[in-house]
Amino acid sequence: MHPLTDFWRSVEALHSVVYFAPDARERYEAVGLKGWWMGYAASRSAALGTPAAPVVVATFHGFAPRLVERVVPDAWRLADAGAVLDTRLSLARDALAPGLDGHDVAALARRLGGVAERVDLAGKPLAAAERSLPVPDDALGALWRHASVLRELRGDAHVSVLVTAGLGGAAANALQVALGRAPQRQREIRGWTEEEWAAALEDLRRRGWVDADGHGTDTGRAARERLEDATDRAVDAALDTEATAHAVAVEPALAAAARSVVASGAITYPNPIGATAP
Secondary structure, eight states, X not given: OOTTHHHHHHHXXXXXXXXXXXXXXXXXXXXXXXXHHHHHHHHHXXXXXXXXXXXXXXXXXXXXXXXXXXXXXXHHHHSOHHHHHHHHHHHHHHHHHHHHTTSOHHHHHHHHHHHHTTXXXXXXXXXXXXXXXXXXXXXXXXXXXXXXXXHHHHHHHHHHHHHHTTOOHHHHHHHHHHTTSSOTTHHHHHTOOHHHHHHHHHHHHHHTSBOTTSOBOHHHHHHHHHHHHHHHHHHHHHOOXXXXXXXXXXXXXXXXXXXXXXXXXXXXXXXXXXXOOO
C-alpha cells in the first residue's frame, strides 16, 4: 500500500459530501437544478465556469456522453454557476460540521492547504479549476476547498492513467464492477447502454481481466493494482518535498476526521464513485 493511501482516501471522503449528503439533491434543486444527476454534474464542473458537455465528458471520463448531454448545458440555463458554487460550499460546511465536532479543523485546514497550494497542476484541469477559486475565510470551508483541489488532482491523474492504458469510460467502470469495487447498477448510474457495456466487457476479456461470466480475474486484479500504482506515481510527481511533508504530517489526523464524517452519515460506502472508505 502506498504511504499516502489513507491521505487520498480521506480527501476523497471530505470532498464527496457535496454529492452524497442526504440533502444534497434538495439543496441544488433550490437554486434551479433538476434532479440528483444534474446537481452532481453542475456542482462538480462549475469551477470550470459554464463548460459545454464535451468538456464535462472529457474531464469526468467515466460517464456516457449522452448522460452528460441530458443535463449540460441545460444546467447553466436553469441555475447561475456562481449560485451553484455558493450552494455546494454551504452544503459542504453543513455536511462536515457534525462529524468534525471535536477535531481541530483549523489545524487540518492549515496543513491541508500546505499541500493543496503547492501541488503542480500541469495536466490537472479540474484540480486547477478548484484551486482558482478563493479560499474561504472559515476553517470548515477552507478544509473542504483544499480537499477538493487534492481530490480532483488525483482524479485528473487517474483519468490520464486510464486513457494511457486504452481504457474508455465504460471499460473502466465495467472493471470496477467485475472486481467488486462498484455496485452492479454502475452501468445505469453512469449512463452506458447494454451494448456499450457488452463491448467494454469484451475488451476486458481480450485483455484477460475478466472471465466469460464477467467476473474479475487475478490478471484483472493485478492490472487494476498497476493502474492505481501508476496513479500514485503521477500524483507523487505533482507534490514537491514540502507538500509531501505536509501530507505525511496531516494524514493521521485527516484520516480520523474523515472517518468521523463517514460515521456521521454525511457520505456512505459503497457509493457510485467506487472509492474505498477511509
